Amino acid sequence: MPINTILITLVALLIFGYFLGRKRSLAVAGSTAKGYSDLHSLPSYYGYMVAVWAGIPALIILLIWSAFSSSIVTSMTISGLPEQMQAQSKQQLGLVMNEIKNLANSGLIANETDPIKQAAAEHYQKLTHINTMAKTVVVFVIALIGLVLAMRLIKPETRARNIVEGVIRWTMIICASIAILTTVGIVMSVLFESLLFFTSVSPIEFLFGTKWSPQTSIRTDQVGSSGSFGAIPLFVGTMLISAVALCIAVPVGLMSAIYLSEYANKNIRAFAKPTLEILAGIPTVVYGFFAALSVAPFIRNLGESIGLDVASESALAAGLVMGIMIIPFVSSLSDDVISAVPQAMRDGSFGMGATKSETIRQVIIPAALPGIVGGILLAASRAIGETMIVVMAAGLSANLTINPLEAVTTVTVQIVTLLTGDQEFDSPKTLAAFALGLGLFVTTLVLNIVALHIIRKYREQYE
Amino acid sequence: MNEILETLPGTTTQSLQSDEPKPEAKTRDEFDVEIDGTVGQPFVDNPKMSSRNCDVFYAEKQAIFDVNVDIGRNEIIAMIGPSGCGKSTYLRVLNRMNDTIPICRTTGTHTLDGEDIYAKDQDPVLLRARVGMVFQKPNPFPKSIYDNVAYGPRLHGLTSNRSELDDLVEASLTKAGLFKEVKDDLQKPGTGLSGGQQQRLCIARAIAVDPEVILMDEPTSALDPIATAIIEELMDDLKESYTIAIVTHSMQQAARVSQRTAYFHLGRLVEVNDTDKVFTNPEHQLTENYITGRFG
Ligand SMILES: Nc1ncnc2c1ncn2[C@@H]1O[C@H](COP(=O)(O)OP(=O)(O)OP(=O)(O)O)[C@@H](O)[C@H]1O
Ligand SMILES: [Mg+2]
Numbered sequence: 001m002p003i004n005t006i007l008i009t010l011v012a013l014l015i016f017g018y019f020l021g022r023k024r025s026l027a028v029a030g031s032t033a034k035g036y037s038d039l040h041s042l043p044s045y046y047g048y049m050v051a052v053w054a055g056i057p058a059l060i061i062l063l064i065w066s067a068f069s070s071s072i073v074t075s076m077t078i079s080g081l082p083e084q085m086q087a088q089s090k091q092q093l094g095l096v097m098n099e100i101k102n103l104a105n106s107g108l109i110a111n112e113t114d115p116i117k118q119a120a121a122e123h124y125q126k127l128t129h130i131n132t133m134a135k136t137v138v139v140f141v142i143a144l145i146g147l148v149l150a151m152r153l154i155k156p157e158t159r160a161r162n163i164v165e166g167v168i169r170w171t172m173i174i175c176a177s178i179a180i181l182t183t184v185g186i187v188m189s190v191l192f193e194s195l196l197f198f199t200s201v202s203p204i205e206f207l208f209g210t211k212w213s214p215q216t217s218i219r220t221d222q223v224g225s226s227g228s229f230g231a232i233p234l235f236v237g238t239m240l241i242s243a244v245a246l247c248i249a250v251p252v253g254l255m256s257a258i259y260l261s262e263y264a265n266k267n268i269r270a271f272a273k274p275t276l277e278i279l280a281g282i283p284t285v286v287y288g289f290f291a292a293l294s295v296a297p298f299i300r301n302l303g304e305s306i307g308l309d310v311a312s313e314s315a316l317a318a319g320l321v322m323g324i325m326i327i328p329f330v331s332s333l334s335d336d337v338i339s340a341v342p343q344a345m346r347d348g349s350f351g352m353g354a355t356k357s358e359t360i361r362q363v364i365i366p367a368a369l370p371g372i373v374g375g376i377l378l379a380a381s382r383a384i385g386e387t388m389i390v391v392m393a394a395g396l397s398a399n400l401t402i403n404p405l406e407a408v409t410t411v412t413v414q415i416v417t418l419l420t421g422d423q424e425f426d427s428p429k430t431l432a433a434f435a436l437g438l439g440l441f442v443t444t445l446v447l448n449i450v451a452l453h454i455i456r457k458y459r460e461q462y463e
Numbered sequence: 464m465n466e467i468l469e470t471l472p473g474t475t476t477q478s479l480q481s482d483e484p485k486p487e488a489k490t491r492d493e494f495d496v497e498i499d500g501t502v503g504q505p506f507v508d509n510p511k512m513s514s515r516n517c518d519v520f521y522a523e524k525q526a527i528f529d530v531n532v533d534i535g536r537n538e539i540i541a542m543i544g545p546s547g548c549g550k551s552t553y554l555r556v557l558n559r560m561n562d563t564i565p566i567c568r569t570t571g572t573h574t575l576d577g578e579d580i581y582a583k584d585q586d587p588v589l590l591r592a593r594v595g596m597v598f599q600k601p602n603p604f605p606k607s608i609y610d611n612v613a614y615g616p617r618l619h620g621l622t623s624n625r626s627e628l629d630d631l632v633e634a635s636l637t638k639a640g641l642f643k644e645v646k647d648d649l650q651k652p653g654t655g656l657s658g659g660q661q662q663r664l665c666i667a668r669a670i671a672v673d674p675e676v677i678l679m680d681e682p683t684s685a686l687d688p689i690a691t692a693i694i695e696e697l698m699d700d701l702k703e704s705y706t707i708a709i710v711t712h713s714m715q716q717a718a719r720v721s722q723r724t725a726y727f728h729l730g731r732l733v734e735v736n737d738t739d740k741v742f743t744n745p746e747h748q749l750t751e752n753y754i755t756g757r758f759g
Contacts, residue, residue, distance in 0.1 A: 351669070353591035355588050
């Protein structure tokens with residue numbers, strides 16, 4: 001049976017097991033002549049218990065089997081090949097195996113001219129078939145054993161409720177670990193590829209170099225084959241644009257949050273809050289062309305009219321638009337925490353003869369600070385990771401500048417340009433993307449740690 | 464005072480176990496007594512604060528009906544009455560805290576030292592510095608103990624340099640009976656204190672701006688008996704320099720700390736009299752019902 005059929009049948013078996021367990025528990029309880037009031041748990045828990053016993057071991061076996069069977073089948077097929085073929089290099093062997101697999105899956109073995117491959121494909125097919133059969137049988141046998149065992153376990157004093165509780169707890173733990181493990185996996189892979197990159201480009205050059213031009217030639221006889229990978233301009237560009245964006249988003253977001261929570265009446269709030277949040281829902285590509293086609297030319301014209309030299313793609317344009325985009329991150333979170341400051345704080349301050357704005361500045365903002373910092377950092381990491389707006393409005397040239405009127409580029413944009421188009425997978429140019437990704441990751445990580453630290457320190461002080 | 468306490472029902476379980484028939488069965492019409500103006504002596508000579516024809520509305524709903532009362536100088540006046548009868552609302556009239564509730568509307572004439580506090584040119588913010596308030600739940604700001612007490616003086620620019628401010632903070636904490644306990648922890652957060660200490664911190668905060676009147680809305684209802692006793696003692700000291708209006712649900716407390724007692728009922732001021740008189744020989748039937756526990 002193919003794997004989905006196995007799964008569906010298994011589920012059917014579990015449902016069957018559930019009803020069986022339930023019924024059995026009622027029967028067991030009935031035999032004590034006291035009704036089933038002496039059951040430790042509700043009958044449905046016995047049903048769940050049986051289903052769990054039948055399902056979980058079988059599922060685990062199925063998973064393990066599926067994970068390892070294909071490589072075992074492959075190696076068995078290879079060992080059936082003639083000696084001289086086995087002696088080939090790994091890559092070539094892999095190619096041959098691919099061919100054989102395709103042949104076996106296509107069902108056109110008879111058309112193959114090479115008798116060795118034909119034989120191997122048949123061999124492979126046979127092995128696969130046996131494998132599937134064995135898998136099906138083993139899984140169902142285990143499911144049935146589990147079911148029977150669980151049925152025998154059902155007695156009035158069996159603590160089915162606690163068993164189910166434990167299973168649920170472990171399910172939660174596993175789900176949580178999946179998220180964590182995925183993160184770890186991504187970090188590891190980025191780290192590994194970055195290390196590869198650092199074998200061809202020295203970390204010193206990457207971290208402290210001020211020239212970024214990753215164009216390496218494919219043939220060694222081309223000119224300018226080396227490429228230079230100084231990431232400083234990219235990180236400075238990222239910081240510059242994020243700083244511009246935060247300069248817009250923090251004051252505007254915070255003020256609107258304060259207005260919404262402290263001054264606006266219910267009707268205005270009901271209308272304005274969702275409207276503000278829509279800003280976060282606009283696709284970044286829309287912001288991007290807005291920035292490139294409307295804001296950048298506007299800034300350029302404005303700059304020219306007061307005698308400033310503004311590039312047609314400027315960090316300022318990208319930063320401004322990005323700032324608008326991340327306003328809701330600041331305002332929405334801040335608004336929530338400001339509204340959560342207890343009324344008693346306000347009363348206390350008003351009762352001391354403070355005005356509204358004094359109360360806001362001296363009592364409400366300090367009380368809401370952890371949440372506000374959280375919102376700002378969220379907005380900051382959003383700004384650092386933003387790509388589309390920058391691609392469209394800030395340009396691709398890796399200038400090392402802190403003048404927002406010039407074109408700059410950012411880490412994310414360079415990752416995009418490095419990985420778009422046909423690439424060799426192990427050229428420094430491609431691997432540089434991983435190193436950049438690692439850099440971004442570390443930056444946001446540090447940002448988060450700092451934020452947590454601030455918040456914790458604050459909490460300690462005021463809770 | 465002891466005799467009064469003994470006549471009070473709240474402390475003893477007697478009234479719960481007594482063989483008397485349930486009050487409501489017997490005295491339905493006792494509660495339908497007409498409230499026709501305030502009985503007793505609501506007015507005093509040379510009052511610190513006074514209210515005439517006070518009505519308060521929350522949107523359409525009227526919460527206070529025609530209250531007329533004076534608060535004498537350096538006295539503690541207790542305001543008692545069943546829950547929801549408008550004690551807090553009336554108290555908040557006196558420092559215009561009701562202004563912070565958009566739907567709330569206050570009418571009548573209210574004076575502090577003969578000066579109309581609801582006059583057009585009166586700034587409620589300045590008024591609240593003269594009429595301080597302590598709330599039911601201790602609400603120290605999320606700041607250090609020092610900054611909590613210094614909050615008002617800094618707002619109103621009461622001191623010109625740091626050492627004056629230090630002195631003022633120390634003096635206020637001392638008056639509130641808290642200085643000894645916290646003198647080494649002035650920079651620690653005020654929210655880290657115990658409930659009773661927090662409430663005394665709030666009192667210190669209120670007296671730091673040297674108000675003329677202190678309004679207290681159930682200041683001890685969140686505290687244990689020992690913390691309550693400390694604060695009651697404190698109030699006795701404070702009345703030397705301040706006028707205090709206290710809302711309380713504890714009739715023992717009203718009897719212990721106040722000189723005059725005002726009984727509110729369904730938004731009306733039923734009776735104001737000397738505390739001794741209210742608790743031994745109330746003039747109004749409703750007051751008697753309430754203090755003998757035959758209400759609610
Ligand atoms: N913010 C408000 N909005 C609307 N109505 C209110 C508001 N505050 C109080 N009220 C109403 O005004 C009336 C008097 O309330 P108030 O809080 O003054 O009573 P209280 O005597 O202090 O009661 P308690 O002893 O329970 O504190 C009540 O009916 C209450 O529902
Ligand atoms: Mg109240």
